[in-house]
Amino acid sequence: MSHEHSKSDEVIARAMDEFRREPASSDAIRHCTAMALQAQPAQPRHGQGLRWSVRLAVATAAAAVCFALLPPRQASALDALRKVFAADDPDILQHWMQYTIHPDGRRELFLEVYTMKGRARLMFSGDNQILYDHGDKTILHSSGEVEIFRNCKPWRTVTLKQALYQPGHEPLDQTVTVDHSARLDGRTVDRFTIIGHIVDGLGKVLTFSDTVIADPIANRPLRSTLEEEGFPETAIDWDYPSYSPKFFTLPIAANARVVDHGDEKAWRANVNKNLTSGSLPAAPLPGQGTTKRTR
Amino acid sequence: MTDAETARRIHEGDPEAIRDFIALRYPEIYRLLRHLTLHAEDAEDLTQQTFVKVRQFAGRYNGRASLRTWLHRVALREFTHWKRARRKTYRLTEQETAEEPGYAASLDAIAVGQALARLPARQREAFLLLELQEMSISEVAATMGVPIGTAKSRAHHARMALRSMLQFGTEELTHEPRAFEVR
Numbered sequence: 001m002s003h004e005h006s007k008s009d010e011v012i013a014r015a016m017d018e019f020r021r022e023p024a025s026s027d028a029i030r031h032c033t034a035m036a037l038q039a040q041p042a043q044p045r046h047g048q049g050l051r052w053s054v055r056l057a058v059a060t061a062a063a064a065v066c067f068a069l070l071p072p073r074q075a076s077a078l079d080a081l082r083k084v085f086a087a088d089d090p091d092i093l094q095h096w097m098q099y100t101i102h103p104d105g106r107r108e109l110f111l112e113v114y115t116m117k118g119r120a121r122l123m124f125s126g127d128n129q130i131l132y133d134h135g136d137k138t139i140l141h142s143s144g145e146v147e148i149f150r151n152c153k154p155w156r157t158v159t160l161k162q163a164l165y166q167p168g169h170e171p172l173d174q175t176v177t178v179d180h181s182a183r184l185d186g187r188t189v190d191r192f193t194i195i196g197h198i199v200d201g202l203g204k205v206l207t208f209s210d211t212v213i214a215d216p217i218a219n220r221p222l223r224s225t226l227e228e229e230g231f232p233e234t235a236i237d238w239d240y241p242s243y244s245p246k247f248f249t250l251p252i253a254a255n256a257r258v259v260d261h262g263d264e265k266a267w268r269a270n271v272n273k274n275l276t277s278g279s280l281p282a283a284p285l286p287g288q289g290t291t292k293r294t295r
Numbered sequence: 296m297t298d299a300e301t302a303r304r305i306h307e308g309d310p311e312a313i314r315d316f317i318a319l320r321y322p323e324i325y326r327l328l329r330h331l332t333l334h335a336e337d338a339e340d341l342t343q344q345t346f347v348k349v350r351q352f353a354g355r356y357n358g359r360a361s362l363r364t365w366l367h368r369v370a371l372r373e374f375t376h377w378k379r380a381r382r383k384t385y386r387l388t389e390q391e392t393a394e395e396p397g398y399a400a401s402l403d404a405i406a407v408g409q410a411l412a413r414l415p416a417r418q419r420e421a422f423l424l425l426e427l428q429e430m431s432i433s434e435v436a437a438t439m440g441v442p443i444g445t446a447k448s449r450a451h452h453a454r455m456a457l458r459s460m461l462q463f464g465t466e467e468l469t470h471e472p473r474a475f476e477v478r
Contacts, residue, residue: 014403
């Protein structure tokens with residue numbers, strides 16, 4: 001112990017001794033005694049047996065209320081929904097189609113995707129197609145021209161759970177219910193309804209209402225609709241076809257003009273290097289050949 | 296007389312037992328509450344309330360801890376209620392402590408009193424029970440309703456904080472007594 005500590009401890013000890021010697025007011029003690037003598041003992045508690053009986057009765061009643069109301073439905077619906085999340089494996093071959101639902105109920109295809117373990121083919125409705133395959137990203141423009149980037153990161157599929165619960169948008173509250181006798185295309189399916197509230201980036205509380213339709217045996221999602229206050233409703237349909245190479249093949253014409261940009265990271269670095277203040281880099285147009293542009 | 300017998304007699308309203316018990320225990324409960332509340336009148340009120348509660352609930356003393364430990368628990372509970380009620384009417388307690396006359400005579404006691412007032416409440420409780428009330432660490436833990444390790448840790452941190460405050464304050468006090476204000 002250091003000298004300073006020892007000195008402080010001595011000061012503390014002396015102070016404690018002094019505090020202990022501090023007398024209490026005799027008037028206060030007299031008054032306190034008088035008040036204590038006037039006080040009446042509290043009503044004796046019930047006997048142990050009765051006390052435990054009351055506790056047991058209260059606990060039983062509480063459990064009955066819980067079982068009668070929310071938890072069983074909630075627990076089973078949530079458990080079943082978790083099984084759907086678990087079965088939504090991004091490594092298996094999935095084919096999904098994403099729609100925008102217009103206010104009149106019309107579904108408009110926005111994106112069609114084949115995905116399997118880092119590989120993906122994205123087909124934007126009426127626009128480009130993009131293929132992620134073995135480190136290559138190939139863009140087939142609607143004009144028929146092709147760009148290729150090498151050493152790209154593999155495709156990462158957004159799972160159903162990630163789509164429902166985006167990071168930073170965890171629900172304030174939610175109610176999950178399940179209908180085990182819903183019908184879809186003539187078959188019996190599980191239909192989950194998830195209704196709750198989230199806080200948006202501006203701190204406003206928004207209501208969301210999602211539905212998930214899942215195969216009751218494989219637990220895989222078959223359809224979901226996501227509706228969030230203030231945003232257009234979207235829907236996704238899933239199916240799980242057997243593998244075919246054509247799912248990951250772009251329909252590139254034989255005489256299509258192809259630009260190979262090489263390593264994507266190097267290409268991006270080169271673009272950034274040539275970025276000048278006040279203007280955007282000149283985008284390499286398909287057919288202009290090199291990506292090794294110099295000033 | 297055993298603790299259980301004392302509690303039984305208090306419960307039955309034996310005036311002699313009540314008087315003796317209060318005469319024996321009032322000073323230590325008052326001084327504990329005095330350093331917890333940092334206010335003499337509040338400490339007197341709480342001490343009185345503690346003994347009234349003891350009179351009312353002595354029948355529930357089960358003998359698991361000593362009567363003294365049980366009494367301290369009652370006092371700490373009263374202090375906790377007081378703290379909660381007091382949040383709505385916050386006062387500058389440190390200033391009041393410094394102004395109260397006759398509270399501590401020596402500069403050491405003043406310095407320690409003011410340093411204690413700056414400790415977090417839980418640490419102050421543990422330290423006072425251990426050092427002022429001279430309880431064992433297991434009695435401190437039982438009184439505070441926490442594990443022994445927690446009680447030790449709180450008392451240790453309190454002592455470390457007091458040491459550092461006193462080292463700084465003692466130097467100031469040596470050269471310029473009036474400079475020792477609670478900052």
